[in-house]
Amino acid sequence: MRVAGSTSPEHAPTTSLRRRLLGGDEIARFIVTAAAAGILIACGLLVYELWVSSGAARHEFGWSFITGRTWDPNAGEFGAWPFVVGTTVTSAIALLIAVPAGVGAAIFLAELAPRRVSDFLAFCIELLAAVPSVIYGLLGVFILVPVMKVLVDGPLKAALGWLPIFSGPFYGVSTLTAGVLLALMVLPFIVSVSRQVLLSVPTEQREAALALGATRWETTWNVVLPYAKRGIYGSAFLALARALGETMAVTMVIGNSPQLQASLLAPGYSIAAVVANEFTEATGDLYVSALIALGLVLFGLTVVINGLARLLVASTSTRATAVQ
Amino acid sequence: MSAARLRRRKLVNAVMLRTTGACAIGIAAVLLGILGYLFLNGIGSLSLDFFTQLPKPVGETGGGMANAIVGSAKILGMAVVVGVPLGFLGGVYLAEYAGATGQFVVRYVTDLLNGVPSIVIGIFAYALVVLPAKQFSAYAGGVALGMMMIPIAVRSTEEFLRAVPRGLREAALALGAPKWKVLVTVVVPAARDGIITGIILNLARVAGETAPLLFTAFSNRFWSEGLNEPTATLPVMIYTYAISPYDDWHRQAWAAGFVLLMLVVTMNIAARMLMARSPLRGAR
């Protein structure tokens, strides 16, 4: 038989329909496709549940749920603004500390340290990235809080106490403490992703600059970093997404006070911390629904930030490894 | 180029290079220091009772967290049952069966799921399992943690399957094996170490999760029967004990922190060792 024209071999009639339907290949394809569909459905269900279960609060308050400044469950008033601020500010503090320090360390590990030292330190740092957040919380409560009291009441207040953000009494637990603890938590992550990004910069790039008489630092600053820029931004965004959603460590050291305060030394609250603290104690449909609405807000925030991060990371040649 | 300028450049170079070194050493020192502290404090607080006794009522000293250790094991087991098969098969779909659209959609959704804060997953499991059953349970905790395992199970399975050399598949196909048999007998076994490594790391990651358990598994001062009761877990115990006002509870929180940390670190190191002996190790 001569077949005229071109047929795709995949679509060529291979065997009878009966065999095709009973063949292991069709069954295998069905099973894995069903599993993939199951994952999509689970994810859809997540969004659906958040949306539906937060319905009461969304109808009652609309957008003023986010902008409202009072959170008073007894009075039935639910405004999330203090928590949104708390979440944003703690995450911002964390990044302000962790990005420069983390990228600096990554530069050292990727560009300067001997390979052995670099691999060993990177291994330690990756292990640190695996430490559970509740353990960071534990260390925060018993080590960071006392240390912060010494540092803040001494040097910090002496130097910067005139700034409104560093005014007022300091009890150890505060927005600032939470920010610092978050910084410690995301540091290992930033270091290890940035190191990978830097290592993926082609050696020729460095050699080209060095051959023109640039110093090591100039090469790093003018050539390597610009090349790795997007990947590093990406790692910062991913770290931000983690910080925003981090619950336990923050809950344990932020002070849990829904009053909006200008000072970073005052106790604060974050979205995740409110949910963690109040969910099991919430009475009344509106209260529960308001807490779930907080979850929805957090979900929205992290989806946006993660999306941006992936755009940045995907556009560089490195991908975060699968086992992060 | 003037000599002064050159000197300045060299100075900048030396200062900045040292600064980055200081960053690296500082970070390593601080982090290892606090972990060392946890280690010492934790070992000191540990006793046999910790592994064999139930928690004592408020105010009494002594007791242990035997129920929480068992509870954590139960919930992690549940999580594996929920998350790993789905994630593994999803990974097989991505690596072996998906067309361009399927790949895009499944990747997109798993990435999204990977970024969802754990507390939000907790809310989801609460709405899905706790509310209908009107009860906190190990099931609910397992669903929450299992859901968190899915995205990474998908990604690592996919990556390790893709790393299996094309030649192996072709060899099996050329012997007349249908595609599914090639997968089952050649490709998946070749990727096995990698996939197991991924699962161990994945499990290590969720083993320390606390937030999604707060209102799914909840907690329990006593043994929980089966899977349909509120269940104590190590991470939640660490949290409640750490923020309590009692010194003896603080001591136990350190002990629990130490045990949890050892568990997580052991799993991480085991995973790395498994990977190091895998024939495909270069392919990661």
Add this chain to the structure above:
Amino acid sequence: MSQAESQEKIRVEGLDFHYGASQALFGVSLGVRTNHITACIGPSGCGKSTFLRTLNRMNDTVPGTRASGSIQLDNHEIRDLDVTTLRRRVGMVFQKSNPFPKSIFDNVAYGPRINGGGSRADIADQVERSLRRAALWDEVKHKLHQSALGLSGGQQQRLCIARALAVEPEVLLLDEPCSALDPIATAKIEELLLDIADSCTIVIVTHNMQQAARVSDYTGFFLMGRLVEFDRTEKIFQNPAHRETEDYITGRFG
């Protein structure tokens, strides 16, 4: 000889092959004689591998490829055969040896097992027979249950041949099976090919002109996706009909 001439195991007629938009084979037609060795030669990139891989539809696994024209195995269009059955009948050995990361025994037993196998003893028999045919038995009989990855390159390639033989294929396709091997290992493989050609039709792609001359009965010369000349090996090497063929085999070519 006239009888052998008349028996064609595989008949290829007007075969075109495309990788997406680029065409790799143009109207290839030839007949592969039963229980003879047919060699395919030609410069790099001329489509030898592509041609070989269409014979057992290995190219079906490459997305975006298209084959048209006719390929018949014992007078049946291969595209109408079940693809796994086809590949059982038409085995293949690849350029880069690709043993499974399993034991030597399990490698050879793989084919019989997936094909429904028979008893343990049958399979063990089949493994031994295939290893013997591939001239590997004496070297590995004491370590059948060690990993195949511990064998030398030449042994691995013979293992792959044994593995292919264990399904008792009617046709064996080999794509530059010796390109990574030293002369001694190469000689061993050539010898065993001559042996198994008694009961098996062989198509071999090679870059090595002497190899083609030494082992094959028929030779096809490919150039830029076309089959320039196809004839008895002696004829091709002693008295080629085409200028390009002569240039190539005398080495006056790139």
